[in-house]
Amino acid sequence: MKRKATVLFGAAVAGLVAIAALAQQQGSEARAEGLTFLGEPVTADEIALGQELYAANCASCHGANLEGQPDWKRRLDTGRMPAPPHDESGHTWHHSDQDLFTITKLGVGGVVPGYESDMPAFEGVLTDEEIRAVLAYIKSTWPARQRAFQAEITANDEGGT
Amino acid sequence: MRRSHHSRRAFLQASLAGVGFLAMPQPLRAVGLRKNVTALAFDGDALLVAGETLLRSNDGGASWASEPASDAGQILALATHPDRPGRVIAGLARGGVAVSDDGGRNWERVSGGLPDKAVIAIAVAAVRPDMVYATVRGDGLWQSEDAGRSWRFVMDRPWLADAERDPMALASVDLATGMGGIWIYAGTEVGLTRVPDCFCRWQDVQPGGAMDALASGAAPPSEAPLPTGEPIHALASAPSAPETLYAALPSGVWTSRDGGVVWSHLADGFASAVAVHPANPDHIIAALDGGLKQSRDGGITWSALATI
Numbered sequence: 073m074k075r076k077a078t079v080l081f082g083a084a085v086a087g088l089v090a091i092a093a094l095a096q097q098q099g100s101e102a103r104a105e106g107l108t109f110l111g112e113p114v115t116a117d118e119i120a121l122g123q124e125l126y127a128a129n130c131a132s133c134h135g136a137n138l139e140g141q142p143d144w145k146r147r148l149d150t151g152r153m154p155a156p157p158h159d160e161s162g163h164t165w166h167h168s169d170q171d172l173f174t175i176t177k178l179g180v181g182g183v184v185p186g187y188e189s190d191m192p193a194f195e196g197v198l199t200d201e202e203i204r205a206v207l208a209y210i211k212s213t214w215p216a217r218q219r220a221f222q223a224e225i226t227a228n229d230e231g232g233t
Numbered sequence: 234m235r236r237s238h239h240s241r242r243a244f245l246q247a248s249l250a251g252v253g254f255l256a257m258p259q260p261l262r263a264v265g266l267r268k269n270v271t272a273l274a275f276d277g278d279a280l281l282v283a284g285e286t287l288l289r290s291n292d293g294g295a296s297w298a299s300e301p302a303s304d305a306g307q308i309l310a311l312a313t314h315p316d317r318p319g320r321v322i323a324g325l326a327r328g329g330v331a332v333s334d335d336g337g338r339n340w341e342r343v344s345g346g347l348p349d350k351a352v353i354a355i356a357v358a359a360v361r362p363d364m365v366y367a368t369v370r371g372d373g374l375w376q377s378e379d380a381g382r383s384w385r386f387v388m389d390r391p392w393l394a395d396a397e398r399d400p401m402a403l404a405s406v407d408l409a410t411g412m413g414g415i416w417i418y419a420g421t422e423v424g425l426t427r428v429p430d431c432f433c434r435w436q437d438v439q440p441g442g443a444m445d446a447l448a449s450g451a452a453p454p455s456e457a458p459l460p461t462g463e464p465i466h467a468l469a470s471a472p473s474a475p476e477t478l479y480a481a482l483p484s485g486v487w488t489s490r491d492g493g494v495v496w497s498h499l500a501d502g503f504a505s506a507v508a509v510h511p512a513n514p515d516h517i518i519a520a521l522d523g524g525l526k527q528s529r530d531g532g533i534t535w536s537a538l539a540t541i
Contacts, residue, residue: 145432146373147389147397153434166412166431184436188392225413 104212107219110169111230114208122209125202129194134158138213152190158210165218168229169207176203270520272311272467273508276336277318280508280518280538282525283308287323289337294518294527294538300337310403312355314362315472315511322365322381324352330367332381345383348372356403358430359415359475366417368400374417374432391419391426391435394462398422404468405430407475408492418493420465420480425458425493438493457495460484467506471514479517479532481507486519488532499532 107114127136133155134140140157147153156162164172174182177200179193194203211219269284282288285307287300308331310324321333329344330352351370358364365377367384374388390397402420410416410429418427418438428435440454459465459480467481476492481504489496502521510516515531518538525538 145386145389147392151392151395151397153389156433163412163431163433166414166429166433168411171411180434184434185439187434187436221413225411229411 104208107208107212108223109204109208109211110173110226114212118205119209119212121202122205122207122212125198125206126209129198130158130206133190138162138210148190150190152188155191159213160215160218164210165214165222166225167222168226169222170226170229172207173200173203176207269307270505270523270525271307271309272323273506273518273520273525274311274313274321275508275510275518276313276321277315277511279336281311281313281321281337282520283311283323287337290538294525300333305331305340305342309351309353310355310367312357312365313511314357316362317357317380320362320380322355322357324355324367326351328352330355330365330381343382345377345381347375347384354400354403354419356405356417359405359407359470359472366403366405368403368419370399374400374403374419374428388428388432388435391421391428393421393426394423398426400426402465402468402480404470404478406470406478406492407472416492418468418470418478420468422464423462425465425468425480427493440491440494455495457497459487459496466504467508469507469509469517471509472511474514477509477514477531479507479509479519481505481519486517486521486532499528500526500535 104114104116104119135157138158140162141154144154144156156164158164167175171183175191177193177195180187180189180191182193198206211222214222270282272283274281278293280290280294287308288297289300290297305323305325305327307326308323309326312322313320319334319336321337323331325331328349328351329342329347331340331342333340347367348369350372352367353370354368356366358366363378363380365381367375367377369375373386373390375384376387377384390399392398398421400419400421404418406416406418408416412429412431412433414430416427417430418425425438426435427438440456459482463482463484465480465482469479471477476490478489478493480487480496483503485498485502486500486504486507487496488499500519500521504519504521506520508518513529516529517532518525518527526535527538528535
């Protein structure tokens with residue numbers, strides 16, 4: 073009886089380990105459903121990485137919960153605009169993947185020549201893969217309507233270039 | 234011709250004196266009115282002229298009737314939309330807007346969240362006739378989704394030449410931004426700017442392909458901007474040809490046929506207002522040196538409508 077119980081226990085542990093491993097594998101490589109960036113599927117791991125990078129590099133201005141700076145539609149005394157939210161209350165989801173990538177990497181001047189902004193260029197701070205992860209994380213937080221809208225803008229942008 | 238011209242003027246003066254200037258016993262002076270044509274609009278084929286009061290002509294300028302514009306006081310801006318005949322939205326010097334649904338006969342004055350400051354520019358969204366934009370002086374850009382009844386703040390004023398500038402003129406221009414919407418063009422005291430209707434940022438009008446040229450090092454596309462430093466009193470985008478724009482400046486009436494990249498001068502004189510017909514992009518009216526002028530060929534030739 074005792075040996076049988078031990079075997080059963082061992083089998084159960086092995087099963088749990090196998091399930092945990094499978095779950096972990098799914099966690100790292102599973103695609104976030106329906107979410108792409110520049111045409112490539114986004115994984116859950118990328119979103120997790122993006123969330124960490126967002127907290128370290130973006131949240132100080134754009135808000136820990138993507139809420140933007142207070143009163144973000146009103147210009148600062150410097151003449152520049154505050155950091156906008158990245159959630160559905162902002163306008164980030166009106167920009168194509170390529171524009172979001174360019175703004176993050178090169179600054180707003182990368183899409184609007186000469187535009188003065190407090191937003192730094194992250195080239196040299198974040199790799200292309202890390203920028204992609206941050207933007208994938210931001211996109212993963214949007215409701216379905218904003219995701220669909222932005223997907224269409226991205227598709228039109230790719231079709232037009 | 235001369236005689237009928239005079240009779241039109243007499244009728245116009247009588248209308249103004251009788252309705253708009255009841256509290257002003259002194260004789261109507263043309264020079265006094267000259268600076269007071271603040272806005273023009275087409276309501277279908279009808280013409281609307283705003284200033285101290287509102288004038289409407291249903292016969293192409295042959296005769297005019299003064300509309301009361303409720304007790305709204307001076308009108309600083311007018312907007313109409315081809316898909317909403319009879320609806321006129323007026324920006325008021327005393328603050329708020331007035332809305333008429335019968336071409337200017339009856340008005341409802343609404344402020345719906347707008348600050349108590351002058352509304353100096355109004356535009357109806359080209360592809361959404363119940364969406365309205367307004368500039369509140371010294372404040373910024375506001376948006377209404379219910380034809381002016383309720384408003385929300387959407388964008389601070391543009392920063393140009395080291396200062397915030399009021400958008401003194403607004404036009405919704407049905408040209409794609411690439412951001413899922415269209416442009417709102419604004420004329421300021423120092424020149425032209427525009428913002429996508431998602432309100433991400435004010436920016437210069439750029440020729441198409443400018444970014445590609447910048448990236449490739451190719452020669453940039455040609456540009457001929459409006460005169461630097463001149464105020465833009467009015468802007469109009471032809472609903473039937475949105476890349477056709479007209480602007481009223483102290484140096485006259487100007488036009489662009491490419492969405493505001495290349496501008497050319499159409500008429501001399503101090504232009505305080507300009508409007509374009511809803512169906513014919515070459516049919517324009519302008520307030521020039523205090524007179525109303527009309528062109529049906531895109532500004533090549535002009536005829537006087539009335540001397541007001």
